[in-house]
Amino acid sequence: MVRGIVLPTTVDTLKPDASIAEQEESPLVWSARWSLTTRILAVNILAVALxxxxxxxxxxxxxxxxxxxxxxxxxxxxxxxxxxxxxxxxxxxxxxxxxxxxxxxxxxxxxxxxxxxxxxxxxxxxxxxxxxxxxxxxxxxxxxxxxxxxxxxxxxxxxxxxxxxxxxxxxxxxxxxxxxxxxxxxxxxxxxxxxxxxxxxxxxxxxxxxxxxxxxxxxxxxxxxxxxxxxRLAVVVAMVLITSILLSLFLARTIVQPLRRLARAAVRVRLGRAREVVVPRLPSRRDEIGTLARALSDMTQALRQRIDAGEHFAADVTHELKNPIASVRSAIEGLGRVGNHEQRAQLLAIADEDVRRLDRLVNDISEASRVDAQLSRTLFEPIDVGMMIESMLAARQARIDADMPHPRLAFARPRKGTTLVMGDGHRLERAIDNVIDNAISFSPAAGLVCIAATRLGDEVHVRVDDDGPGIEPAQREAIFRRFHSERPPGEAFGRHSGLGLAIARTIIEGHNGTISAKDRDDGRSGASLLITLPAHENGTTDS
Missing domain, CATH: 3.30.450.20 (PAS domain)
Structure with missing residues (x-):
């Protein structure tokens, strides 16, 4: 697979968030051990002292x-x-x-x-x-x-x-x-x-x-x-002092108490009780405390989802590996009992196919488990999606066996520089290639897979249409789940791991984009998968 086309640009490449050390404020020295309530009181009483x-x-x-x-x-x-x-x-x-x-x-x-x-x-x-x-x-x-x-x-x-x-x-x-x-x-x-x-x-x-x-x-x-x-001055100072203390206590109450509630919930999450903890969202507060509460709540929900996804992924991996391992074991055990040469060859073929399936599964599982972490560390660069797809299709065409029937590929190449996005070229290639592979696997040998990349407003759309049977509305979200096993009729079992579209969605969402499935716009039989990515505004638009 070829690398994505990286275009020169006059602006700095997009860098990940600044390091934590750069974002931290100057450390507190003299008040580091003071509680927030004490600091509020101290600041207000200092004003009264002045x-x-x-x-x-x-x-x-x-x-x-x-x-x-x-x-x-x-x-x-x-x-x-x-x-x-x-x-x-x-x-x-x-x-x-x-x-x-x-x-x-x-x-x-x-x-x-x-x-x-x-x-x-x-x-x-x-x-x-x-x-x-x-x-x-x-x-x-x-x-x-x-x-x-x-x-x-x-x-x-x-x-x-x-x-x-x-x-x-x-x-x-x-x-x-x-x-x-x-x-x-x-x-x-x-x-x-x-x-x-x-x-x-x-x-x-x-x-x-x-x-x-x-x-x-x-x-x-x-x-x-x-x-x-x-x-007179003493009366004024006393009144201001009393008012300042009351306001300080009120301010501390409105700030410290919700922070303590959030801290207790965070500690319970850290102790492994995430499922039974409800992080308060404080919907009535529209200030920074409310924003923090909702951010922590969303973060906790995302953490739960990631934990659940990891557990489900582990369970799915175990389930998917069991079948080929059991088949290989059965074939190996049969080799010791079968003396017929043809039957032994058949068992060896089964074992070979299962080993290849295991190899595909392991490779795809490894890719699926690493993609999130790798995207978080990747430096994004300006990528011309149109030129990248054109290079991908040229490399794919060079690998195709001319004697084997296969669907034709048609690409409507956009004008150079109009489909620029910020991203990791290698990952975007993998996502789009997985989508094209899926379209090819569902299209008949004489079918046509149409690929288009266009710029619409501040988005870049990549559409892949196939000539297959299409996707039922109830299944249009399920196809992006890991190990989804609904395959076209007649396809040999185990040729696909069911992780291709799941990996593609992870990569696209890691680029702040979306991927969805629907019917073709021209009314013909088949499915249409649409990838949407934020456009990069600072590139050239050469024709």
Missing amino acids: LAGGFYYLDTYRSRLVDTRIEVMTDQLALLDSALEAARPDQRDRLIAEFTAATESRLRFYAADGRLLSDSFATGPATYTLRDPNLQAWQRDAARAMDRGIDWIVGAPSYPDFREPAIDRAAAWPEVIEAQQRGKVAARFRYAPERTPLLSAAALLDLDTQQVMLMTLNARDITRTVRAERF
């Missing part, structure tokens, strides 16, 4: 509030200094009292030697009160504990606690000493006992006298503002 990063922003927001308030205090001290210089001595106390009342601050004045010259709390009412945390409700303790926790999480700078000096002198205030030494406004941030910001700023009043003015302020409003924003 939202919780707003607490870092609030720490920056508080720092900006403190810096802004210190700048305002610095400007206020400069304005007060100017106002005190312009005021009469008898107006100074009233000006200081109005200033402290308006700014809710405390003013102290120190001499060059560090003595306290005056204190607005001594000359007027106190504008703020440092509260004792031990006398406050537990809610305040909880709020302060939360403040410390958030400050620790965000890495906020640590500020000293404020303690009112037992002896109020300039040396007790580092900002006063700094203002005297540098001649500039110096400021400090401290925490009051109840953990509210206590801001202080010192300014030098007169370079000659070295008197310093100290302004202190308990900025409770900064704490209230920051706590309120933190509370």
